[in-house]
Amino acid sequence: MFQAARGTADILPSEQPYWRYVEKAITEITGLYGYQRIDTPVFEDTGLFGRSVGEYTDIVQKEMYTFEDLGGKSMTLRPEGTAPVCRAYLEHGMQNLPQPVKLYYLAPLFRYERPQAGRYRQHYQFGYEAIGEADPALDAEVIDMAWQLYRSLGLANLSLQLNSIGCKACRPAYLAALKDYYAGYDNLCKDCKARLEKNPLRLLDCKQASCQGMAESAPRGTEHLCKACTAHFSQLKEYLELLQIPFSLNHRLVRGLDYYTRTVFEIQPEEEGGQSTIGGGGRYDDLIEELGGKPTPGIGFATGIERIILNLKKQGLTVPETPGPRVVVAFMGEKAREEAIKLAARLRRTGISAIAAAGEKSLKAQLRQANALNVPYAVIIGEDEVKAGTVTLRDMAGARQETLASADLEERLK
Numbered sequence: 177m178f179q180a181a182r183g184t185a186d187i188l189p190s191e192q193p194y195w196r197y198v199e200k201a202i203t204e205i206t207g208l209y210g211y212q213r214i215d216t217p218v219f220e221d222t223g224l225f226g227r228s229v230g231e232y233t234d235i236v237q238k239e240m241y242t243f244e245d246l247g248g249k250s251m252t253l254r255p256e257g258t259a260p261v262c263r264a265y266l267e268h269g270m271q272n273l274p275q276p277v278k279l280y281y282l283a284p285l286f287r288y289e290r291p292q293a294g295r296y297r298q299h300y301q302f303g304y305e306a307i308g309e310a311d312p313a314l315d316a317e318v319i320d321m322a323w324q325l326y327r328s329l330g331l332a333n334l335s336l337q338l339n340s341i342g343c344k345a346c347r348p349a350y351l352a353a354l355k356d357y358y359a360g361y362d363n364l365c366k367d368c369k370a371r372l373e374k375n376p377l378r379l380l381d382c383k384q385a386s387c388q389g390m391a392e393s394a395p396r397g398t399e400h401l402c403k404a405c406t407a408h409f410s411q412l413k414e415y416l417e418l419l420q421i422p423f424s425l426n427h428r429l430v431r432g433l434d435y436y437t438r439t440v441f442e443i444q445p446e447e448e449g450g451q452s453t454i455g456g457g458g459r460y461d462d463l464i465e466e467l468g469g470k471p472t473p474g475i476g477f478a479t480g481i482e483r484i485i486l487n488l489k490k491q492g493l494t495v496p497e498t499p500g501p502r503v504v505v506a507f508m509g510e511k512a513r514e515e516a517i518k519l520a521a522r523l524r525r526t527g528i529s530a531i532a533a534a535g536e537k538s539l540k541a542q543l544r545q546a547n548a549l550n551v552p553y554a555v556i557i558g559e560d561e562v563k564a565g566t567v568t569l570r571d572m573a574g575a576r577q578e579t580l581a582s583a584d585l586e587e588r589l590k
């Protein structure tokens with residue numbers, strides 16, 4: 177027997193109400209903040225991700241689903257959504273639109289990770305990008321939107337972690353300070369030894385206990401910001417206070433993708449911390465240029481739908497049921513079968529959801545099926561009803577029955 181691939185999941189009908197609930201909140205919040213939907217292809221030129229996410233990140237080094245297509249081109253199932261959106265922004269000349277261009281997506285992403293609770297090899301992300309504006313007011317708005325999304329879903333006890341990792345001008349000196357600092361330690365884990373050369377920022381969020389102590393007293397990014405980045409960061413903090421969004425400064429927050437500049441942030445369940453981040457984002461002021469455009473700032477955020485649902489369940493939040501069908505049309509005898517098929521079709525055309533019983537089941541078995549489907553009504557047609565042009569309407573909960581003219585059924589049901 178085949179099974180779903182490791183790290184992937186079927187989203188069964190019983191789970192769908194959670195997905196619909198989250199999607200509805202997404203539609204509302206994106207409308208409120210003026211974002212338009214974009215859907216990009218599931219696979220892209222492999223080079224796009226090395227160029228954007230970064231050659232030395234875990235995502236690019238260890239987690240991509242990369243394959244050669246039949247034309248010999250290297251393709252990758254998208255491991256994240258920001259780079260494809262920026263690619264589309266450039267490809268479709270969106271720099272000529274009024275800026276910032278605000279785009280959102282809800283799409284499956286692929287990362288070859290070690291599966292665990294809330295970590296999959298295919299997961300769905302809601303993400304949004306505001307491209308073309310550097311004002312810290314936009315950083316605050318992007319963070320506010322994430323915060324309000326979770327609030328509208330009813331999630332509580334979340335914490336917003338905030339940091340600034342500087343820009344092209346000030347980052348090199350900071351990286352040098354980090355390298356200097358870590359040079360004094362010879363007990364770095366294997367991964368961090370490699371990161372020290374290629375990606376020293378990532379030493380700060382190493383999950384190894386031995387490295388965490390060192391990271392705690394490492395030089396802080398916010399103490400190495402240039403004047404412009406310092407001003408940007410303090411403006412952002414002021415705006416967040418204005419919007420009454422509580423935040424914690426976290427100098428070890430650097431994020432796992434290399435395109436970030438200045439603002440980085442994550443939203444985490446308070447009691448669990450960084451291991452179970454439900455959403456994260458930040459500014460990427462050099463990314464569009466890196467992809468071949470003219471210098472264009474950008475900022476965005478993304479959150480995993482599975483992680484949102486995990487937290488909804490953990491917090492005991494219930495979601496509205498998806499309404500099931502209202503009527504089962506049951507029948508006795510061949511003549512009545514045709515009538516049942518016609519009647520079910522007639523009901524649907526007037527907007528009443530109906531299931532026509534099928535097969536060779538007894539009336540009792542058809543009614544048992546109606547019970548199992550939890551429909552409020554069954555309509556029963558036998559030979560007598562066919563002759564008389566009537567139907568029997570059964571109220572399933574009260575087990576009461578009445579006979580009425582078939583032509584009056586829609587009116588009665590409404």
Ligand code: HAM
Nearest residue numbers: 256258294295296299454455456457476477478479480
């Ligand atoms: P990310 O932090 O890699 O950021 O992913 C964003 C969110 O996607 C995570 O916080 C988590 O909720 C969810 N997620 C990531 N990987 C998995 C996984 N393997 N299984 C389940 N959920 C997962 C980005 O991808 C950036 N593109 C976000 C961004 C948008 N930055 C700027 N704009």
